[in-house]
Amino acid sequence: ATARLLEPWLGSGLNIDELPVPRLIIVTIDEASPPDFAAMRAAITPKIPTAALDDHRTWVDRLVAMAHTTVTIGIAVLALMLSATVLTVVFATRGAMAGNGHIIEVLHFVGAEARFIAREFRWHFLVTGMKGAAAGGALAIVVFIVFSWWSSRNMATPEADQATALFGNFAIGSAGYFGVGLMVLVIGALTAATSHATVVAYLSDIDVRQPDAG
Template sequence: MSKQGQAPARKPAPKSAASATAKRPAIRLRPTGPIVPASNVSGRALMLVIAIMAFLACITLGAVMMVRATAESWQSQISREITIQIKPAEGLDMDKALSDARNIALSFPGTRDATVVDREATARLLEPWLGPGLDLDELPVPRLVVVTIDERAPPDFAALRARLAQVIPQAMLDDHRTWVDRLVAMAHTTALIGTGVLVLVFSAMVLTVVFATRGTLSGNRHIVEVLHFVGAEASFVASEFQKHFLKISLKGSGAGGLLAALCFLLAGWWQSRSLATPQSDQATALFGTFTIGYTGYLGIVATMIVIALLTTLTARYTVMRTIYEIDLIRSDPTRTDAVPE
């Protein structure tokens, strides 16, 4: 074929801009360091303080819940029963008087059962004080009738008391109102004391966080001032400190809360392993069972969260307040401590 019939040779296509860019070395950005040091001596000390405060707060919360539960149990047991006490007198047939008192109590609506405390049971009740082998005929010992009532619809105590006084003058009705009122007052007092302790713990923690935040700010004040003067908003600087103190508070409150939960678990385990011993019986009589239930552990978790949030918000408020003070110093040319432009 002639040269005219031959197809013209193609020129190599120019390299695309994308391929040329792909061969260029990638630009590596230098990582920016945090405004607040990740860990230092003051941060570890603050974490330890928060852990101690969280432990005390969780222990106080659990103790208040245990005492309230025990007081409610006592109140329920006392409110479920009333007692008819018959004093011995000359010419009184005690057995007949006990039977009449039982029948009178059962005749009132709101009573479920009535039991006469026999002579053997009465002697066992007095044995710790008067010793064994007690002869009730030799001492003027009152006899008891225990009446079980309906807590939701109790009987008319005034009418029952008047009926007993009419039929059996030596009988006296004890509805345990005095003990119930004392238990309610004790539960309320315990709750108030626990609330006061929690308020003191949280107040001390807030003050500690304020001082720690101001100490961290004073150590990094030049960095904060430079960032703020070149355009960094106060919220950005506060968020950096907020993240720093949030990590510290989460670690501290988590450690304190877990330690408190472990203490309650160990106390409950000890109580279950030492049943029917004098130490366990005394502890059970005073505090009830050393178990706080799932509500108590949820309360510990809630306390940990509240401590972490309170620490974070306190740090943020302190930083915003400090930056506001820096702006006031800078805007006032008459101040001798004004920051130079």
């Protein structure tokens, strides 16, 4: 293998024994029961002083730490996005109720149940949330398709190698598309639930203020 690696520069028919080429031995370990690297290093060094045992632990630990940091940042961004969605729906629902406050109060006072009024708002914001989430999901799919196409067109280039090393493979597969669809449903359900809770809280506040108004 060493001769084949050196062949483009030194030609064929090399006698590796006559060249001061370091020997590289790659050993695959059992991850379930890894060996004691410290004991191996202590046993090898006295017998072969010029030998070096590299278990890539430092390099792997850095990659693992970077991956964990990236996952944590992604979860934090998702939590912020969901929080922003909830606050946006709350303010939008309150704005809609403020614009139709007199109608809501009349309906409530003449006997319309809170569930009936909340159901109308819930359905409206469910449809609106599903439309927005579907638009965002479609845009995300388009972004993945474009980057996947770019990666396939620039395969084996430094740019593609760097992008793959940083972000991984842009092809998300059927599971990824299913995840996008599931996220659309989650956003729609979250929007509907938030609007429902906001309307119920608003009507409860009306009930609290009703004796004062009378």
